[in-house]
Amino acid sequence: VTPEAWLDANEDAALKTLKAFCAIPSVSTDPAYATDMANAAAFLASHLTAIGLDHAIVRPTDGHSIVTADWLHAPGAPTILVYAHYDVQPPDPLALWESPPFTATIRNDRLYGRGVSDDKGPMMVALTAIAARIATNTLSVNLKLLIEGEEECGSRNLNLFVADHAALLAADWVLSADGARWRADLPTTTVASRGLCALEVTVKGADRDLHSGRYGGMVANPVAVLARLLAGLHDDAGGIAVPGFMDGITAAISLDDVPFDEAAQAATLGASALTGEAGYSALQRNWLRPTLEFNGIWGGYAGPGSKTVIPAVAGAKITCRLVPGQEPERVAKLIATDLRRRIPHGVMPGVTVDVTIEDHEAMPYAIPDDHAGLALAEAVVAEIEGRTPLRVRMGATLPMCDILRRRLGIDTVMFSFSTADEDYHAPNEFFRLSSWRTGLRAWVTLLGRAGPGRTAS
Amino acid sequence: VTPEAWLDANEDAALKTLKAFCAIPSVSTDPAYATDMANAAAFLASHLTAIGLDHAIVRPTDGHSIVTADWLHAPGAPTILVYAHYDVQPPDPLALWESPPFTATIRNDRLYGRGVSDDKGPMMVALTAIAARIATNTLSVNLKLLIEGEEECGSRNLNLFVADHAALLAADWVLSADGARWRADLPTTTVASRGLCALEVTVKGADRDLHSGRYGGMVANPVAVLARLLAGLHDDAGGIAVPGFMDGITAAISLDDVPFDEAAQAATLGASALTGEAGYSALQRNWLRPTLEFNGIWGGYAGPGSKTVIPAVAGAKITCRLVPGQEPERVAKLIATDLRRRIPHGVMPGVTVDVTIEDHEAMPYAIPDDHAGLALAEAVVAEIEGRTPLRVRMGATLPMCDILRRRLGIDTVMFSFSTADEDYHAPNEFFRLSSWRTGLRAWVTLLGRAGPGRTAS
Numbered sequence: 048v049t050p051e052a053w054l055d056a057n058e059d060a061a062l063k064t065l066k067a068f069c070a071i072p073s074v075s076t077d078p079a080y081a082t083d084m085a086n087a088a089a090f091l092a093s094h095l096t097a098i099g100l101d102h103a104i105v106r107p108t109d110g111h112s113i114v115t116a117d118w119l120h121a122p123g124a125p126t127i128l129v130y131a132h133y134d135v136q137p138p139d140p141l142a143l144w145e146s147p148p149f150t151a152t153i154r155n156d157r158l159y160g161r162g163v164s165d166d167k168g169p170m171m172v173a174l175t176a177i178a179a180r181i182a183t184n185t186l187s188v189n190l191k192l193l194i195e196g197e198e199e200c201g202s203r204n205l206n207l208f209v210a211d212h213a214a215l216l217a218a219d220w221v222l223s224a225d226g227a228r229w230r231a232d233l234p235t236t237t238v239a240s241r242g243l244c245a246l247e248v249t250v251k252g253a254d255r256d257l258h259s260g261r262y263g264g265m266v267a268n269p270v271a272v273l274a275r276l277l278a279g280l281h282d283d284a285g286g287i288a289v290p291g292f293m294d295g296i297t298a299a300i301s302l303d304d305v306p307f308d309e310a311a312q313a314a315t316l317g318a319s320a321l322t323g324e325a326g327y328s329a330l331q332r333n334w335l336r337p338t339l340e341f342n343g344i345w346g347g348y349a350g351p352g353s354k355t356v357i358p359a360v361a362g363a364k365i366t367c368r369l370v371p372g373q374e375p376e377r378v379a380k381l382i383a384t385d386l387r388r389r390i391p392h393g394v395m396p397g398v399t400v401d402v403t404i405e406d407h408e409a410m411p412y413a414i415p416d417d418h419a420g421l422a423l424a425e426a427v428v429a430e431i432e433g434r435t436p437l438r439v440r441m442g443a444t445l446p447m448c449d450i451l452r453r454r455l456g457i458d459t460v461m462f463s464f465s466t467a468d469e470d471y472h473a474p475n476e477f478f479r480l481s482s483w484r485t486g487l488r489a490w491v492t493l494l495g496r497a498g499p500g501r502t503a504s
Numbered sequence: 505v506t507p508e509a510w511l512d513a514n515e516d517a518a519l520k521t522l523k524a525f526c527a528i529p530s531v532s533t534d535p536a537y538a539t540d541m542a543n544a545a546a547f548l549a550s551h552l553t554a555i556g557l558d559h560a561i562v563r564p565t566d567g568h569s570i571v572t573a574d575w576l577h578a579p580g581a582p583t584i585l586v587y588a589h590y591d592v593q594p595p596d597p598l599a600l601w602e603s604p605p606f607t608a609t610i611r612n613d614r615l616y617g618r619g620v621s622d623d624k625g626p627m628m629v630a631l632t633a634i635a636a637r638i639a640t641n642t643l644s645v646n647l648k649l650l651i652e653g654e655e656e657c658g659s660r661n662l663n664l665f666v667a668d669h670a671a672l673l674a675a676d677w678v679l680s681a682d683g684a685r686w687r688a689d690l691p692t693t694t695v696a697s698r699g700l701c702a703l704e705v706t707v708k709g710a711d712r713d714l715h716s717g718r719y720g721g722m723v724a725n726p727v728a729v730l731a732r733l734l735a736g737l738h739d740d741a742g743g744i745a746v747p748g749f750m751d752g753i754t755a756a757i758s759l760d761d762v763p764f765d766e767a768a769q770a771a772t773l774g775a776s777a778l779t780g781e782a783g784y785s786a787l788q789r790n791w792l793r794p795t796l797e798f799n800g801i802w803g804g805y806a807g808p809g810s811k812t813v814i815p816a817v818a819g820a821k822i823t824c825r826l827v828p829g830q831e832p833e834r835v836a837k838l839i840a841t842d843l844r845r846r847i848p849h850g851v852m853p854g855v856t857v858d859v860t861i862e863d864h865e866a867m868p869y870a871i872p873d874d875h876a877g878l879a880l881a882e883a884v885v886a887e888i889e890g891r892t893p894l895r896v897r898m899g900a901t902l903p904m905c906d907i908l909r910r911r912l913g914i915d916t917v918m919f920s921f922s923t924a925d926e927d928y929h930a931p932n933e934f935f936r937l938s939s940w941r942t943g944l945r946a947w948v949t950l951l952g953r954a955g956p957g958r959t960a961s
Binding site for chain 2: 240241243245252253254255257258259260261262263264265266267268270271273274275277278279281283284285312313316317318319320321322323324325327329332333336338340341342343344345346347348349352353354355356357358361362363364366368391394395396397398399405407441442443444467472
């Protein structure tokens with residue numbers, strides 16, 4: 048029996064398993080779901096064993112467990128490390144779901160439920176293709192599986208886990224079942240993601256909110272100081288004004304060949320227009336240029352009506368998205384230095400400014416253009432979908448790619464068949480069943496061609 | 505019997521009445537206390553009748569009632585309008601009170617309780633002195649009483665009430681039992697207060713918070729736009745940069761003769777130093793110069809850790825304290841115009857900025873230097889306290905003074921004997937019993953000298 052025939056016979060059973068997996072509310076960010084997280088890991092280990100993988104083990108970390116397994120019966124052949132995650136976002140707001148979030152439900156050739164698109168559906172695509180190859184004795188590549196439970200809360204324990212298990216995880220390259228494709232109307236392969244660094248600024252004046260009449264004119268206003276400090280981080284044209292921030296960044300490439308309708312994108316966001324750094328298209332700004340965003344600001348009274356206080360404290364959260372050539376810690380320090388340099392000590396002697404670099408950072412990542420695994424994935428997609436996928440980047444951050452490259456020296460090929468419009472992280476998350484079917488065939492095909500002589504790291 | 509002897513005999517009973525009055529939690533800002541507010545007004549009207557005043561009437565407004573009364577049995581003599589308020593601040597935070605807020609308690613020659621200093625104690629000083637004069641048939645001036653119940657929530661209905669009752673309230677001048685004295689170590693008379701205007705600025709970008717990775721670089725950040733708009737309202741030296749803002753303000757007078765220790769004041773506020781507009785002392789800045797303060801700012805995520813969003817909206821509350829020469833509506837419009845002029849339409853086409861002028865304004869106020877009522881009050885204090893009071897101003901706002909001048913054409917003499925350090929608006933509000941005794945004698949003396957030939961409006 049061929050793997051394709053096996054798929055035809057077993058696809059419905061795999062979908063049933065996916066539904067059962069989705070019934071476990073494996074929400075990693077909320078401690079109330081701790082038992083469900085453990086149940087999901089156990090379910091997964093059991094399923095990995097059932098489909099013929101060896102050494103399926105639930106491995107504890109300081110947070111949620113990581114599940115590993117392997118199939119190493121192709122001596123001399125390359126080893127692929129398959130990455131996925133079994134945790135999901137919280138289901139809130141519950142009232143907006145049209146069917147219960149943890150009862151995966153098919154409507155209009157789509158499967159609806161929390162986690163179906165991110166990442167249980169794409170993971171089950173990978174596992175079912177692996178099952179097809181093992182069941183038909185046609186797997187000619189070695190496999191290792193790394194399935195974490197903290198992707199939705201920052202992959203906090205992954206870095207240390209990978210460092211501690213470098214030999215266990217050693218492989219030629221990484222094939223990721225996570226990382227949604229850009230759009231539904233165009234086959235794409237994501238080849239790069241941006242990095243991240245984070246800071247918090249706190250400005251303190253008096254030791255309590257003061258009556259703005261009785262003390263107004265005597266003391267510094269922390270909101271005023273904060274506004275000036277933040278305003279100075281950008282120039283008049285909206286560009287980043289922090290000295291040294293852009294150092295090391297190579298010139299942005301043209302993306303004119305990537306179809307993108309800026310007006311349509313603005314409309315979906317409810318904004319009258321897209322905007323940003325001068326001289327770049329919206330796509331260049333999102334994929335190839337760094338950003339310095341204010342994620343939040345606070346201070347004083349924010350309720351209805353007026354309260355005539357001089358706030359005692361004001362603060363803001365800053366994160367940057369980084370591109371190749373930038374290193375998170377260096378960039379965060381440049382921002383901190385710039386902010387501290389501009390504290391108006393002379394004008395505002397009564398305030399103190401505290402700038403903290405947060406423990407939340409990731410390197411930008413890009414797979415080498417000529418990576419053999421990438422070329423293989425593209426060839427498979429071209430064959431299955433009838434169209435060579437377009438190489439695209441993403442503005443978001445995937446800490447896992449850099450962690451695996453730094454710790455194991457290997458690159459990651461994104462091979463998820465979910466799509467960015469599938470409302471993951473939102474109510475009514477769905478996974479296109481057409482993507483389920485396409486993904487199964489693509490993974491089976493890729494696994495069949497990843498053997499000796501086909502790819503090199 | 506002399507009024508002074510009457511006082512000696514009746515002072516303790518008056519203090520008992522004050523305690524009973526303070527037991528009624530007349531909190532005007534919280535609808536939960538509506539019945540208590542009505543009870544306080546009824547208590548007051550009953551007491552006004554009991555001490556010999558006529559026409560004590562609880563008069564409804566759109567908010568809390570105003571209590572009026574009169575004693576008009578001195579034909580040919582001047583008429584004084586006595587002002588006070590019967591509402592108090594909320595008692596929160598309750599846990600910090602050393603004795604129950606609505607059980608007035610004497611410790612160390614101080615009366616502790618909510619409202620004892622602001623304004624039930626000073627009001628009862630005035631009423632007891634009036635009682636002494638009426639009981640001893642020595643009142644030779646006509647009196648009208650205006651006691652409102654909304655001072656702690658902005659005197660919202662006072663303006664309309666005074667306009668509607670101009671004949672009822674007509675008088676030669678106003679003697680206020682509200683308006684704390686500046687400090688405990690120095691007899692002072694407050695002769696001016698600052699005005700107020702208020703605005704709110706709201707900046708909107710996309711129609712929801714956006715993922716700062718997936719959209720960062722494509723859309724404007726409302727916090728960034730807000731920070732630039734706010735920062736532009738002041739210059740690098742901390743002065744107000746709004747064009748036209750300072751127009752009409754006369755040069756600040758010297759206050760070198762007013763004892764004031766800037767370092768000691770900074771220490772009480774927990775600030776390392778006082779600061780503000782260059783070229784002026786802290787006291788000049790607080791009494792004689794206008795301010796433009798940010799009372800609150802908000803936008804995006806303000807919780808623990810980081811949340812990588814581009815906020816959909818950011819906003820700030822602004823209030824200004826105004827000095828003679830400035831008119832609230834004109835100043836508010838100048839600020840709104842400046843903010844709107846600087847909206848970065850070209851750089852940030854995706855944002856909208858909404859600037860609202862709030863319905864919360866008051867004119868600055870100053871009593872004429874040569875006001876006869878002021879001279880009388882100063883002479884009485886000099887006699888009772890052995891020291892001519894120093895004329896001082898206040899940085900805060902008293903809407904009542906301007907309302908009565910505009911509506912009735914008369915000026916207000918501040919004659920409260922509470923002190924600004926008595927923790928009104930805070931836990932453990934207290935009223936010095938020494939001030940109670942001094943105040944009673946001062947009011948009795950003033951009422952005895954305010955008759956025909958003594959003062960003119």
